[in-house]
Amino acid sequence: MGTVRWLLAAGLTALLGTAAPVAAAAPGPSPPPPQPPAQLDAADVERAVDRVDGVVRQAMERTGVPGVSVAVVHDDKVIHLQGYGVRKVGEAAKVDPDTVFQLASLSKPIASTVVAQAVGVEGWERPVAPNLPDFRLKDPWVTSHVTVADLFSHRSGLPDHAGDLLEDLGYDQEYILSHLRYEPLAPFRASYAYTNFGLTAAAESVAEEKGVPWEKLAADTLYRPAGMDSTSSTFADFEQAADRAAGHVKTADGSWKPMFVRDPDAQSPAGGVSSSARDMATWLRLQLATGKLDGRQIIDSDSLQRTHWPQSVANPPHAPAGRTGFYGLGWNVSYDDEGRLRLSHTGAFALGAHTNVTMLPGEQLGIVVLTNGAPAGVADAVALDFFDIAQNGEPSRDWIPLVDAIYEQQAEEGRSKTDFARPPSDATPAKDADTYAGTYTSDYYGPAKVTAGEDGQLVLSLGPKPETYRLTHYDGDTFSFETRGENAVGRTGATFSGDGRTVRIEYLDGEGLGTFRR
Numbered sequence: 241m242g243t244v245r246w247l248l249a250a251g252l253t254a255l256l257g258t259a260a261p262v263a264a265a266a267p268g269p270s271p272p273p274p275q276p277p278a279q280l281d282a283a284d285v286e287r288a289v290d291r292v293d294g295v296v297r298q299a300m301e302r303t304g305v306p307g308v309s310v311a312v313v314h315d316d317k318v319i320h321l322q323g324y325g326v327r328k329v330g331e332a333a334k335v336d337p338d339t340v341f342q343l344a345s346l347s348k349p350i351a352s353t354v355v356a357q358a359v360g361v362e363g364w365e366r367p368v369a370p371n372l373p374d375f376r377l378k379d380p381w382v383t384s385h386v387t388v389a390d391l392f393s394h395r396s397g398l399p400d401h402a403g404d405l406l407e408d409l410g411y412d413q414e415y416i417l418s419h420l421r422y423e424p425l426a427p428f429r430a431s432y433a434y435t436n437f438g439l440t441a442a443a444e445s446v447a448e449e450k451g452v453p454w455e456k457l458a459a460d461t462l463y464r465p466a467g468m469d470s471t472s473s474t475f476a477d478f479e480q481a482a483d484r485a486a487g488h489v490k491t492a493d494g495s496w497k498p499m500f501v502r503d504p505d506a507q508s509p510a511g512g513v514s515s516s517a518r519d520m521a522t523w524l525r526l527q528l529a530t531g532k533l534d535g536r537q538i539i540d541s542d543s544l545q546r547t548h549w550p551q552s553v554a555n556p557p558h559a560p561a562g563r564t565g566f567y568g569l570g571w572n573v574s575y576d577d578e579g580r581l582r583l584s585h586t587g588a589f590a591l592g593a594h595t596n597v598t599m600l601p602g603e604q605l606g607i608v609v610l611t612n613g614a615p616a617g618v619a620d621a622v623a624l625d626f627f628d629i630a631q632n633g634e635p636s637r638d639w640i641p642l643v644d645a646i647y648e649q650q651a652e653e654g655r656s657k658t659d660f661a662r663p664p665s666d667a668t669p670a671k672d673a674d675t676y677a678g679t680y681t682s683d684y685y686g687p688a689k690v691t692a693g694e695d696g697q698l699v700l701s702l703g704p705k706p707e708t709y710r711l712t713h714y715d716g717d718t719f720s721f722e723t724r725g726e727n728a729v730g731r732t733g734a735t736f737s738g739d740g741r742t743v744r745i746e747y748l749d750g751e752g753l754g755t756f757r758r
Contacts, residue, residue: 279580299640305488307485309609313524340484342485343587376418376420378424397426401436405685436510444509531544550568597609617639673696678758682757717735
């Protein structure tokens with residue numbers, strides 16, 4: 241499966257939210273309009289809660305996703321908390337409310353909760369660079385002006401998912417953040433592109449300013465004060481949790497298997513949190529109560545509310561009656577037909593996790609859905625069904641195929657247009673292996689080494705560890721290899737030119753950075 245772009249940051253938000261006043265592109269947006277009176281009563285919410293078990297079980301049966309955990313909060317009370325299925329296929333241990341899941345990009349609104357308390361309202365507009373000496377963007381002016389809010393709302397100008405391919409190759413956070421300077425930039429504060437490592441840079445700058453590692457800042461600011469004892473921002477803590485859910489992917493025969501381990505520490509603020517449904521219910525209560533929990537103000541109210549405001553246009557309307565999708569500070573922000581603010585975020589690891597949180601603050605109602613399978617529509621569909629049933633008594637549509645189709649479309653976008661499994665019948669032979677063997681370099685991706693075995697088999701090595709890939713001849717100076725990792729795109733091309741002076745790696749060249757030179 242290719243790069244999962246956490247599409248609900250824009251795609252389904254556009255289906256669910258009507259247009260609202262566009263927030264200013266520059267820092268310091270105006271607050272959104274007041275919320276209308278609550279429209280759901282206790283009976284509406286109870287009706288939706290009564291259907292949750294059936295909705296979840298049906299979704300699991302349809303997709304095969306092994307394990308799910310769900311929490312629902314209404315009026316500061318946890319009114320549903322339940323686990324379903326198994327933690328790991330082939331083992332008997334059941335999912336329960338305390339089972340720890342990897343949250344993937346659901347980490348982002350958690351990170352913005354931490355930052356809200358750490359910096360206060362004014363701190364969102366502080367430049368990032370002074371606290372991260374090695375952080376630079378391609379434009380020096382943008383480097384000196386880009387703020388915490390700019391990076392949390394994905395309006396810095398960095399390309400979509402900048403840095404993710406470096407993470408796949410095994411580079412650490414320090415290397416990735418210091419190499420964002422090579423990425424091309426779109427117009428500053430006038431464009432939107434979802435970037436894990438942009439948000440990570442902002443969060444790390446706040447931690448640096450406070451003089452502590454990010455994972456400690458998150459624990460000291462939020463997890464411990466809120467009693468979220470099963471929540472962590474380190475992969476090591478997730479691995480050590482006795483009651484944890486393994487990640488699963490769907491195989492070619494349709495079965496789900498725990499084939500991969502995803503270590504997201506390099507992008508910890510953006511995708512590295514692990515938590516349980518019970519802890520997430522606590523966090524939902526805190527969010528809906530504007531930072532207060534059991535009478536204690538844990539997170540600054542004004543700063544937390546700022547995270548809920550539209551900051552960027554993530555998805556402009558595509559028709560006169562179309563919906564606008566916004567992004568706040570770590571949140572997808574939209575407005576429904578009744579004018580109610582809807583906050584949501586999806587998390588997705590192609591290697592085995594899919595999560596969703598959705599809230600209607602004006603209704604004091606929220607749901608979180610955690611699953612231990614790669615995106616198949618379940619987490620989003622359960623949340624969408626829940627709010628449909630609360631509002632209308634029934635789901636408005638069959639969400640699973642709609643959501644799954646969008647994920648599949650995103651996965652296909654990164655695949656090569658060349659069918660490397662079918663070389664042309666009149667393919668030109670490759671040159672001698674020694675023509676291609678050698679060490680190539682890229683300012684962005686580092687070294688690429690091509691070696692030739694005694695049988696002439698070429699092997700490409702990439703990354704700091706390094707990762708090795710067997711090259712298969714396709715035609716002339718073009719070879720192919722199977723990609724691996726979170727952003728794998730199937731087979732991709734490696735094309736040599738100038739008698740082996742350069743090699744262009746197709747899937748690394750989306751922003752023109754994929755040519756390595758000797």
